[in-house]
Amino acid sequence: MTISRNKPGDLPFPTLALHERTPIITPLSGPFFRIYRVARKTPMFFGKTLDYRFDSSSGECGVLYASPELDGAFVETFMQELGRVSVSLNH
Amino acid sequence: MARALALKPHSTEQSIFQLRATRAVETLLLTLDRSSLEEAASASTDMEVLLVALQKPAILGSVLEQDPLAEAKLRGQVRRKQLLEVEGGVIGPEKFGGLLGITRQSVDKRRKAGTLLALEIGTRFAYPVWQLEGNKTLPHLEEVLAALKGHDAWRRLSFFVNGNVRLEGQSPLQALRSGHYEDVLQAARTLGEHGAA
Numbered sequence: 001m002t003i004s005r006n007k008p009g010d011l012p013f014p015t016l017a018l019h020e021r022t023p024i025i026t027p028l029s030g031p032f033f034r035i036y037r038v039a040r041k042t043p044m045f046f047g048k049t050l051d052y053r054f055d056s057s058s059g060e061c062g063v064l065y066a067s068p069e070l071d072g073a074f075v076e077t078f079m080q081e082l083g084r085v086s087v088s089l090n091h
Numbered sequence: 092m093a094r095a096l097a098l099k100p101h102s103t104e105q106s107i108f109q110l111r112a113t114r115a116v117e118t119l120l121l122t123l124d125r126s127s128l129e130e131a132a133s134a135s136t137d138m139e140v141l142l143v144a145l146q147k148p149a150i151l152g153s154v155l156e157q158d159p160l161a162e163a164k165l166r167g168q169v170r171r172k173q174l175l176e177v178e179g180g181v182i183g184p185e186k187f188g189g190l191l192g193i194t195r196q197s198v199d200k201r202r203k204a205g206t207l208l209a210l211e212i213g214t215r216f217a218y219p220v221w222q223l224e225g226n227k228t229l230p231h232l233e234e235v236l237a238a239l240k241g242h243d244a245w246r247r248l249s250f251f252v253n254g255n256v257r258l259e260g261q262s263p264l265q266a267l268r269s270g271h272y273e274d275v276l277q278a279a280r281t282l283g284e285h286g287a288a
Contacts, residue, residue: 034285035285037241037283039241047284049280049281051277051280053286053287053288054287065286065287066285073285076285076286077283077285080255080257080278081250081253082253082256
């Protein structure tokens with residue numbers, strides 16, 4: 001029994017022409033939903049914990065996770081412990 | 092039944108509770124058909140008799156009119172019962188201490204310090220058996236419980252025994268048993284946080 005998803009191993013270096021590429025930036029308009037712990041007192045949390053998929057690899061910049069749909073926010077917050085990341089709309 | 096009838100309420104609250112609860116049971120008796128009553132009556136505990144009866148459609152409809160969350164609350168009770176029964180179930184502090192070779196007082200002390208998980212059932216605490224491996228506690232149990240500080244006992248229990256996306260569907264309990272302590276700790280740190288796994 002192994003758990004591999006959080007340990008991808010050594011990754012290849014990016015292409016040498018990386019600096020010539022234009023980052024893909026998609027403008028979005030709100031509102032956005034974020035579920036947060038009461039203890040945090042605010043939903044504004046730009047995490048640098050490196051615990052999440054899209055966190056900066058060096059921890060240099062913080063990332064805030066939010067969803068344009070309340071359902072999406074709910075799933076991303078509470079489904080971890082049910083062993084799945086998707087849920088039928090019927091539920 | 093004889094024991095229930097013999098109980099005399101000692102306070103106004105107890106009298107009101109007894110009156111209303113008895114009336115609710117009478118409503119169940121008058122509303123449910125024979126097969127529903129038979130199914131409920133064959134439940135293994137008295138409390139389950141009520142849980143099964145309350146989930147019958149004939150009853151649930153009227154309950155939902157009063158409280159739209161009633162069905163969810165009942166499902167929650169059933170789920171709690173299931174959580175208590177998995178991986179060997181729960182035992183009292185005396186027995187738990189006996190298996191660890193420590194006193195009941197020491198078990199209480201560890202519970203209060205947050206190094207053992209216990210569920211408050213009525214006026215008693217119940218300790219999940221899976222916290223033990225032989226006469227010791229599960230390796231790294233204390234660290235994981237510390238990472239879950241701030242979550243209530245039911246949430247912590249649910250975390251340990253349910254499959255987890257961060258552990259490729261394994262439960263944290265299974266992962267701890269197979270030595271994946273770091274992964275379990277990360278899963279514990281991120282519990283209830285909005286983020287991408």
